[in-house]
Amino acid sequence: MDSCLIFSGNANLPLSEKIAKYLNKELGKINIYRFKDGEICVKVEENIRGKDVFIIQPTCPPVNENLMELLITLDALRRASPRRLTAVLPYYGYARQDRKDQPRVPITAKLVANLLVSAGADRILTMDLHAPQIQGFFDIPVDHLFAAPVIIEYLRNKNFKNPVIVAPDVGGVKMARAFAKRLSASLAIVDKRRESPDKVEVVHVIGEVKNREAIIVDDLISTGSTLIQAAETLLQHGATEVYATCTHPVFAGDAVERLNKSPLKEVIITDTIPHTNLPSKIKILTVSALLGEAIKRIHLETSVSSLFI
Numbered sequence: 001m002d003s004c005l006i007f008s009g010n011a012n013l014p015l016s017e018k019i020a021k022y023l024n025k026e027l028g029k030i031n032i033y034r035f036k037d038g039e040i041c042v043k044v045e046e047n048i049r050g051k052d053v054f055i056i057q058p059t060c061p062p063v064n065e066n067l068m069e070l071l072i073t074l075d076a077l078r079r080a081s082p083r084r085l086t087a088v089l090p091y092y093g094y095a096r097q098d099r100k101d102q103p104r105v106p107i108t109a110k111l112v113a114n115l116l117v118s119a120g121a122d123r124i125l126t127m128d129l130h131a132p133q134i135q136g137f138f139d140i141p142v143d144h145l146f147a148a149p150v151i152i153e154y155l156r157n158k159n160f161k162n163p164v165i166v167a168p169d170v171g172g173v174k175m176a177r178a179f180a181k182r183l184s185a186s187l188a189i190v191d192k193r194r195e196s197p198d199k200v201e202v203v204h205v206i207g208e209v210k211n212r213e214a215i216i217v218d219d220l221i222s223t224g225s226t227l228i229q230a231a232e233t234l235l236q237h238g239a240t241e242v243y244a245t246c247t248h249p250v251f252a253g254d255a256v257e258r259l260n261k262s263p264l265k266e267v268i269i270t271d272t273i274p275h276t277n278l279p280s281k282i283k284i285l286t287v288s289a290l291l292g293e294a295i296k297r298i299h300l301e302t303s304v305s306s307l308f309i
Contacts, residue, residue: 001025003083004299005048009057009073011066012274015090016056018288023296028053032069040069042076052299053082054125056291059093059112060273061250067093067112071119078120086298087121090272090291091248095130113137125294127272127287128219128247143304145294147247147270148175150285152182154268155215155245164188164212164239166205168230172218179217188214190230210238220248221269224255228262241265248272249282256282 007028008016020027029045055077057070070087077085097108109131116124117140124138127145135142155163163185167176169192180187188207214234216227221244231242242264249269259267260279267282269275278284290307297304 001296001299003050004052004054004295005046005082006295007044007053007055007073007077009055009066009069011057011060011069012090012272014274015058015271015286015288015291018271018286019056019292019295022289022292030073032073040072042069042073044076044080047080048077049081050083052084052086053077054086054088054295054299056088056090058089058091058272060091060248061252063093067115071115074116074119074121084122085120086123086125086295087116088125088291088295090127090287092126092129092134095134098131098134109134110137123298125291125298127291130219143294143298145287145290145307147272147285147287147290148178148182150270150287150290151217151245151247151268152179154283154285155179155183155243160185160213160215162212164207164209164214166190166207166209166214166216166230166234168192168216168218168226175219176217179215185215186212190216190233192226192230205233205237209234212239214239214242216242216244218244218246220250221246221255221259221267222250222252224251224259224262227264227267228258231262231264235263243268245269247287249275251275 005028006020007030031043031045034040055073059067094108094112123140124142128147135144165176165180165185165187167173167189188209191204216230227244234242243266244264245268247270260281270285270287294304294307
């Protein structure tokens with residue numbers, strides 16, 4: 001691993017430090033600063049010529065600031081002549097804009113993919129894309145990891161008596177089915193109608209949830225409206241208690257306060273997006289070992305496919 005160098009942006013430094021610790025390495029020396037007018041400047045403070053370089057930077061809120069920082073950092077690293085440059089995005093921002101679902105709107109997920117490649121990325125490592133087809137927006141290799149093994153291990157240790165895995169919408173059935181299979185649980189679906197991008201009306205539940213512990217699985221939580229309404233509906237249909245899991249805790253606006261006051265028993269998240277001072281109801285799991293192992297295998301050019309669970 002001597003020829004592998006790991007750098008971090010400012011978006012999620014704690015996660016980067018955990019990844020580096022897993023790999024028994026120090027983060028690379030890089031100076032990211034801003035001029036008084038807000039412009040970002042980056043200086044790489046060590047030799048990376050001929051090295052295998054990884055830059056860790058989720059494009060989480062503030063999305064535009066962190067994305068621009070990543071692009072400029074990629075450009076700085078590319079101009080220092082590394083052998084290969086891999087952008088590690090634990091959270092891929094703008095992933096929800098992956099298609100034209102109405103006239104005259106952008107496909108921003110594709111735009112971001114173009115920007116990353118133009119800035120110098122030779123490879124992408126990311127986790128739980130909101131739309132898996134985003135991998136096809138790149139003409140470079142994309143390693144798409146899932147946080148499911150980390151979350152499933154935590155859920156298995158809770159020893160549920162009669163669990164049911166719940167997909168919060170039809171689009172989440174594939175993920176929910178994978179959870180249900182590995183937890184030997186049944187499957188249910190919350191049928192919902194979206195009135196606006198941030199407002200959802202729950203219609204009914206497909207599947208049996210009565211007298212069972214309901215576990216809602218999703219890839220991200222933004223405002224929390226979907227989860228809260230789904231939890232209320234599940235309890236109305238006889239669920240004994242409701243848990244929620246997600247990989248990316250975006251937590252826009254007053255989402256944390258609303259989740260804390262909701263009927264959810266526990267909200268299980270990962271540290272792809274940094275948060276501090278969260279209420280005890282919200283449990284944070286780390287994906288540092290998963291990302292660290294992927295980085296190690298990419299560098300050593302061994303199989304990464306066993307991590308795609």
